[in-house]
Amino acid sequence: MTDLLQLVFSGLAQGSVYGLVALGFVAIFAVREIVNLVQGEYAALAGLAAISAVGAGLPLLVAVLVVIPLVIGVAVLLERMTIAPIKKMTPLTSIILTLGVSTAVKAVMLLIWGPEAKGLPTFPGTDITVGGVSIRSQELWVLGIAAVVAYAVIWFYEHTVRGKSLRACAEQPVAARLVGISPRTATVVAFAVAGFTGAVAGVVGSPIYLSAWSSGLSLGLKGFVAATLGGLTSLRVAMIGGMLLGVLENLVAGYLSSGYRDAVAFVVLVLVLLFRPHGLASKTSAVRV
Amino acid sequence: MSPMVKRQLPFVALAVALFLFGGLAPHAMVDVGIWALIYGIAAIGLSLLMGLAGQVSLGHAAFIAVGAYTQALLVGKAGWNPLLAAPVAVIASMLVALLVGLPLLRLRGHFLALATLGLGIIVGVFVTEQDFTGATSGIFGLPNLEFGGRSYDTAQEYFLLLTPIVVIGLWLASNLVHSRTGRALSAVNDSEVAAECLGVDTFALRLRVFVLSAAYAGLSGVFYTHWLTIVNPSVAHFELSVKILLMVVLGGLGTVWGAVIGAVAVQLLDEGLRAIIPVLIPSAKGEIQLIGFGVVLVLVIILMPGGLAQLWSKVMSAVRQRNHPIVRGEHEHKVTQEEQRDLLEESLKLLARAEHMPAGQTILAIRGLTKRYGGVTALDNLDLDVKAGEIMALIGPNGAGKTTAFNMITGVLPPTEGSVVLEGNEVAGKRPHIAAAIGATRTFQNLQTFKSTTVIGNVKVARHLRSQAGLIRGMLLLDRTEEKLIDQASQAAIDAMGLTSLADKQIADLAFGKQRQVEVARALALEPSVLLLDEPMAGLSGPERDSLSWLLRRVKASGVTVLLVEHDVAAVMALADRVAVLDDGKLISLGTPAQVTSDPKVIAAYLGEEDDHSGGPAESPTATAASAATSPAAGGQA
Numbered sequence: 001m002t003d004l005l006q007l008v009f010s011g012l013a014q015g016s017v018y019g020l021v022a023l024g025f026v027a028i029f030a031v032r033e034i035v036n037l038v039q040g041e042y043a044a045l046a047g048l049a050a051i052s053a054v055g056a057g058l059p060l061l062v063a064v065l066v067v068i069p070l071v072i073g074v075a076v077l078l079e080r081m082t083i084a085p086i087k088k089m090t091p092l093t094s095i096i097l098t099l100g101v102s103t104a105v106k107a108v109m110l111l112i113w114g115p116e117a118k119g120l121p122t123f124p125g126t127d128i129t130v131g132g133v134s135i136r137s138q139e140l141w142v143l144g145i146a147a148v149v150a151y152a153v154i155w156f157y158e159h160t161v162r163g164k165s166l167r168a169c170a171e172q173p174v175a176a177r178l179v180g181i182s183p184r185t186a187t188v189v190a191f192a193v194a195g196f197t198g199a200v201a202g203v204v205g206s207p208i209y210l211s212a213w214s215s216g217l218s219l220g221l222k223g224f225v226a227a228t229l230g231g232l233t234s235l236r237v238a239m240i241g242g243m244l245l246g247v248l249e250n251l252v253a254g255y256l257s258s259g260y261r262d263a264v265a266f267v268v269l270v271l272v273l274l275f276r277p278h279g280l281a282s283k284t285s286a287v288r289v
Numbered sequence: 290m291s292p293m294v295k296r297q298l299p300f301v302a303l304a305v306a307l308f309l310f311g312g313l314a315p316h317a318m319v320d321v322g323i324w325a326l327i328y329g330i331a332a333i334g335l336s337l338l339m340g341l342a343g344q345v346s347l348g349h350a351a352f353i354a355v356g357a358y359t360q361a362l363l364v365g366k367a368g369w370n371p372l373l374a375a376p377v378a379v380i381a382s383m384l385v386a387l388l389v390g391l392p393l394l395r396l397r398g399h400f401l402a403l404a405t406l407g408l409g410i411i412v413g414v415f416v417t418e419q420d421f422t423g424a425t426s427g428i429f430g431l432p433n434l435e436f437g438g439r440s441y442d443t444a445q446e447y448f449l450l451l452t453p454i455v456v457i458g459l460w461l462a463s464n465l466v467h468s469r470t471g472r473a474l475s476a477v478n479d480s481e482v483a484a485e486c487l488g489v490d491t492f493a494l495r496l497r498v499f500v501l502s503a504a505y506a507g508l509s510g511v512f513y514t515h516w517l518t519i520v521n522p523s524v525a526h527f528e529l530s531v532k533i534l535l536m537v538v539l540g541g542l543g544t545v546w547g548a549v550i551g552a553v554a555v556q557l558l559d560e561g562l563r564a565i566i567p568v569l570i571p572s573a574k575g576e577i578q579l580i581g582f583g584v585v586l587v588l589v590i591i592l593m594p595g596g597l598a599q600l601w602s603k604v605m606s607a608v609r610q611r612n613h614p615i616v617r618g619e620h621e622h623k624v625t626q627e628e629q630r631d632l633l634e635e636s637l638k639l640l641a642r643a644e645h646m647p648a649g650q651t652i653l654a655i656r657g658l659t660k661r662y663g664g665v666t667a668l669d670n671l672d673l674d675v676k677a678g679e680i681m682a683l684i685g686p687n688g689a690g691k692t693t694a695f696n697m698i699t700g701v702l703p704p705t706e707g708s709v710v711l712e713g714n715e716v717a718g719k720r721p722h723i724a725a726a727i728g729a730t731r732t733f734q735n736l737q738t739f740k741s742t743t744v745i746g747n748v749k750v751a752r753h754l755r756s757q758a759g760l761i762r763g764m765l766l767l768d769r770t771e772e773k774l775i776d777q778a779s780q781a782a783i784d785a786m787g788l789t790s791l792a793d794k795q796i797a798d799l800a801f802g803k804q805r806q807v808e809v810a811r812a813l814a815l816e817p818s819v820l821l822l823d824e825p826m827a828g829l830s831g832p833e834r835d836s837l838s839w840l841l842r843r844v845k846a847s848g849v850t851v852l853l854v855e856h857d858v859a860a861v862m863a864l865a866d867r868v869a870v871l872d873d874g875k876l877i878s879l880g881t882p883a884q885v886t887s888d889p890k891v892i893a894a895y896l897g898e899e900d901d902h903s904g905g906p907a908e909s910p911t912a913t914a915a916s917a918a919t920s921p922a923a924g925g926q927a
Binding site: 086100263 | 339343344345347389392393396397399400402403404406407408410411414415417418527531534538542566570572573574575576577578579580581582583584585586587590591594
């Protein structure tokens with residue numbers, strides 16, 4: 001029982017990192033119907049940059065506060081340079097394009113930081129044990145920060161007029177223009193949000209799960225799987241889906257074999273698409289005809 | 290020289306060039322060439338998947354890995370003859386593709402891409418975790434290929450072995466693109482709904498192409514194994530998948546030749562970057578060539594979406610224009626109306642299907658057909674029997690539900706409730722190709738032509754159901770006789786519409802009305818038993834309308850049932866045997882043209898008198914719909 005609780009708890013922490021990445025997928029997909037394969041790279045980049053900043057003598061908090069806007073800037077800049085110039089975006093084009101960007105970013109990280117995985121120092125705090133379940137303070141940081149960020153993003157998109165009209169851009173481009181929001185603004189904001197959630201995922205996760213040039217690949221795939229659970233349109237289900245995925249992975253790793261951890265996401269993806277292609281919560285069509 | 294022979298020349302040229310290169314080039318270059326050819330085989334398959342099925346695999350290395358590992362296990366551990374093991378290895382790759390494609394290819398959009406990305410990871414994890422695949426160190430000490438008294442252990446020998454494989458693989462793929470399957474899938478990429486309404490089963494064809502692309506990748510894996518003589522988990526890595534994808538994109542999407550050209554270019558880029566980057570940045574190690582892959586992928590998509598093939602055809606057309614300036618104002622043969630009608634009689638003979646349901650029997654029975662969108666009811670409980678051999682018109686104001694009814698009859702939309710029985714088969718809620726296979730096809734109110742091809746190219750797609758050649762027959766060019774028949778029947782349908790002089794024109798260059806006529810020709814070419822026409826007169830000139838009316842009477846006379854949505858009320862009343870009037874989703878009148886025009890309910894619906902005067906706020910949607918429709922309707926009746 002303690003084992004189970006232990007696995008579930010650390011799975012929740014790991015999964016909230018996936019959830020944050022998934023929020024970025026949903027933010028962009030809702031506006032542009034693009035699956036942005038660079039999503040995982042934002043997290044890897046944030047983790048590695050923060051490690052360097054700390055290595056250069058900056059205090060942890062300062063490093064984090066510098067790195068997050070930096071990654072947001074990179075996300076928006078890459079969008080302006082690569083997505084914006086394309087006039088006719090098809091699913092095929094968007095996948096090839098974002099795959100190209102993600103590959104280039106991976107390689108740049110490899111050139112700068114080398115092939116080894118590194119970790120950021122843990123955030124301040126002491127590890128505790130509750131009822132036999134040992135809880136690392138970093139896991140509490142991950143859960144807490146993820147909860148705050150997810151709440152903020154959901155609140156922005158669902159409860160502010162500006163956020164709501166940004167999302168409406170995808171369905172009602174003309175109406176959105178009438179209230180003064182251009183698709184361009186909506187896209188830039190979506191990429192900024194994606195850069196933000198990705199960067200947060202990268203820095204809070206780095207002390208436990210480490211950062212490497214290639215870690216964005218599987219992180220991105222898992223974020224996508226979580227986003228798929230929400231039909232690529234629901235922020236809430238995407239966040240919760242990420243946490244469920246984290247728990248499931250931990251259970252497989254704990255009870256079957258740790259090597260198969262990375263296979264869980266793929267199996268979940270196939271099963272979801274097979275039985276609930278429009279997501280767990282919704283019955284309406286997310287896949288446009 | 291016949292065009293068929295002419296098409297084979299580039300393959301002969303490629304084979305000669307490769308043999309010369311393999312025989313004469315220095316060892317180091319041949320070595321690079323071998324890798325270009327090995328990966329080129331996989332790239333040809335991926336090119337088919339992307340060009341024909343419009344889908345992308347981001348984990349194509351997984352299929353190479355399955356082929357490579359299967360070959361290594363069978364030869365290295367089980368001691369099989371490599372020539373016996375190779376087909377098994379290829380089949381193993383195909384099976385994996387089948388398992389992934391079966392659930393995922395039904396979905397549109399991004400899912401196959403992400404799922405294959407996941408597959409790449411899962412295959413990598415699997416071979417690393419299992420002892421029988423040698424875990425991280427893989428399987429090594431595999432033998433070089435040896436058969437037919439030769440040993441393929443030097444670069445030169447291996448290159449010469451690969452040459453015919455690549456040329457034949459390319460030839461087969463190229464034939465497929467020009468075959469019945471290729472034509473149907475290319476139509477799907479232009480307009481999925483139109484292709485399906487002509488009987489194309491998108492899912493089945495895409496699945497076959499996906500499995501075929503995995504076969505190419507599996508074969509690539511077999512040659513990978515025997516050249517490297519070692520297989521380890523790195524073969525499944527993401528880097529290789531990106532590399533294969535880049536080969537296809539750089540070479541040019543939609544052309545299988547591009548895959549081979551791209552393979553050479555990317556292999557050179559790969560070798561070049563591995564040599565240059567460590568010189569520039571001494572600390573660099575690992576898969577640094579990826580930076581070039583990523584940047585080139587992005588640049589190609591932004592600057593040159595058609596890849597090197599696009600560049601090539603631009604250069605060629607520039608050269609051609611300098612040598613043969615285009616002659617403007619070509620002579621167009623004017624066919625008189627008499628001549629056209631003679632032509633039409635001939636074509637109808639060609640298109641006449643032997644068996645039609647006896648006239649007067651119910652060919653299409655619609656019961657309780659309803660479509661609701663949230664709170665809005667677009668079509669409300671429609672009951673309608675259409676008799677074989679009649680022309681029935683469906684009229685009504687805008688928003689009355691006519692097109693919605695068409696969409697549900699042809700399977701384009703699933704109904705909320707109700708049934709549609711076509712020649713005794715329930716088709717409601719099934720895909721459009723099911724209705725097409727029974728014999729119902731349609732045209733579209735908003736044009737759905739296949740824009741990337743010519744007029745005859747559009748019409749040929751409609752012969753899909755009247756021909757059989759599958760993937761293999763198409764690839765082996767065993768479909769020539771059938772293709773000739775397809776050409777004849779398509780030409781006949783074009784002649785019947787009086788479009789003979791336009792047959793080889795790109796459809797996108799034609800005027801709106803002409804494109805509409807092509808859609809009718811296309812629908813006729815299917816030899817339908819029920820022909821559904823959605824506003825076929827819109828955009829047509831007076832004489833064109835007259836010929837279309839005349840043609841529809843002839844079509845009816847040959848036993849075809851016609852269901853017509855049309856705003857030109859005068860034309861409808863002159864043409865139709867019976868008229869059904871819809872208003873606000875409900876059937877309000879049904880009868881002969883004379884009965885319907887004197888029905889007070891119809892008059893009210895069209896002129897909107899009652900609603901305008903007595904309609905309260907609750908009825909306002911009806912009033913709006915009716916008054917919106919008043920002007921075109923009045924114009925038609927005048």
